[in-house]
Amino acid sequence: MDFPVTFQIFGKTILAHPVLETVGIFIGMRYYFYLKRKSKEKLSFNTSAAVLIGATAGALIGSKLIGNLENPYTLFENFSFKRFWTNNTIVGGLAFGLIGVEWAKKIVGHKESTGDLIVYPLILAMIIGRIGCFLTGVHEETYGIPTDFIFGMHLGDEYLRHPVALYEIGFLIILWIILKTLQRKNKYPSGFVFQLFMLSYFSFRLMLDFIKPRIEIIGNLGTIQLVCIVVIFYYFLKLRKTKVVTSL
Structure with a gap:
């Protein structure tokens, strides 16, 4: 396979x-609305609209902010709006999307968790997006460091590299299966599945980024890893308070 894989669209x-x-976001949203129609938990229009706006605004801001802060020296020394707008990371999108949703819920006075329904559409969208990351090779900053490991691949340059996008796809598929299995065996309070997803994914990304190129900010940790640690700590505290009832 030759990297990067490209498409001819409108010439x-x-x-x-x-x-x-883009395809992943579209399919993920269609899957979400399908699950929402089947769900027994109905939200008012005001709550649904507030949550959607909060999540979208937070994810948009966070994905670009954290994406650019991966290399703060370039950001502040030679600022380019085009570069700022095109740098994104799912870690920032998830973390700040969470903040946006929580603020929106406070505004409309909604106290219950609203995250469980989005978990599987989100995983699906991320898997499709990571296929795109893999096919782009080293032409965007979504590749791994050089390696002699058995899974090392040529992604568009002379080095064998960790195919981190494939690692993440494998992790997300396994996480989907585990979460579905847990839901069948136990009864969880609203929001638990989303919390478990966030804790699992951010823990995975904390470790994965050790085999990705990064600018070390504190110790040997990059910006994304520092965000991961904050989110992991937040959800670890939340999950400690959760009571689980095992189905017989």
Whole structure:
């Protein structure tokens, strides 16, 4: 396979990543609305609208802010709006999307968790997006460091690299299966599945980023890893308070 994989759209050559990222968001949203129609838990229009706006605004701001802070020296020394707008990371999107949702819920006075329904559509969208990351190779900063490991692959340059996008796809598929299995065996309070997803994914990303190129900010940790630690701590405290009832 030759990297990067591209598509011809309206006479222009487009990298696979933005194309599949867009497809992933579309399919994920359609899956979410399908699950929402089947769900017994109904939210008012005001609550649904507030949550959607909060999540979208938070994710948009967070994905670009954290994405650019991965290399703060370049951001502040030679600022470019185009570069700022095109740098994104799912870690920032998830973390700040959470903040946006919590603020929105406070505004409309909604206290119950609203995250469980989005978990599987989100995982699906992320898997499709990561396929795009893999197909783009080293032409966007979603690749691993050089390695002699058995899974090392040529992703568009002379080095064998960790195919971190494939690692993440494998992790997300396994996480989907585990969460579905747990839901069948136990009865959880609202929001537990989303909390477990966030704790699991951010723990995985904390470790995965050790085999990705990064600018070390504190110790040997990059910006994304520092965000992961904050989110892990937050959800670890929340999950400690959760009571689980085992189904017989």
